[in-house]
């Protein structure tokens with residue numbers, strides 16, 4: 692078994708477990724104030740990272756990377772570049788979810804070759820099938836290669852699934868969180884990538900960020916959502 696193989700346990704999910712998960716989803720809220728003295732334990736944090744790793748991605752390409760910013764000085768430098776991220780930058784853990792750019796998503800790029808050969812260990816004939824399918828997918832079906840932006844946004848969509856998995860796992864553990872888009876994407880990419888050299892901006896851009904920790908106050912407002920009738924159409 693290679694280091695890329697995940698051993699799955701096929702257990703059934705009982706009603707009790709279902710309610711536990713729903714309770715976690717109701718407990719989760721966009722935390723507006725973190726208690727910066729409370730730090731997430733290692734096991735709890737690792738489970739959140741496991742949830743990220745287990746996220747589904749289109750074609751199984753996993754076009755994301757997690758940049759965890761624990762350095763206080765870097766966090767201070769990030770503060771002026773956002774308008775709704777300041778509370779999150781006080782939290783126990785702060786994650787920048789990076790998405791790969793178009794050059795990384797080309798079928799013969801080093802990255803996709805790595806996924807096909809080492810991670811998935813696909814035989815050559817299957818890889819050739821993928822090639823044809825992927826060419827159609829990127830130019831006709833989903834047009835993900837229509838522009839640099841389309842490719843990056845497609846990778847970012849996968850990053851948001853990663854985000855959702857992390858938020859839900861955190862809530863399941865009683866850990867608070869906030870997803871973060873309240874910042875200037877280009878300026879933040881420039882700071883973290885070009886100035887601080889934390890990632891290569893030719894390969895990656897910032898899809899979204901998130902903070903994890905413990906609430907410093909209870910949610911200010913009760914949770915509101917549209918009714919099921921407004922959300923679901925059955926035909």
Ligand SMILES: Cc1cc2nc3c(=O)[nH]c(=O)nc-3n(C[C@H](O)[C@H](O)[C@H](O)COP(=O)(O)O)c2cc1C
Nearest residue numbers: 719720721723775776869870871872873874899914
């Ligand atoms: C992708 C995304 C980006 C968000 N960006 C921010 C943000 O920058 N700052 C913030 O305080 N809340 C942010 N939120 C939180 C939303 O405002 C919040 O999830 C929404 O109002 C629903 O409230 P709830 O999460 O408490 O149920 C973001 C949520 C999502 C999903």
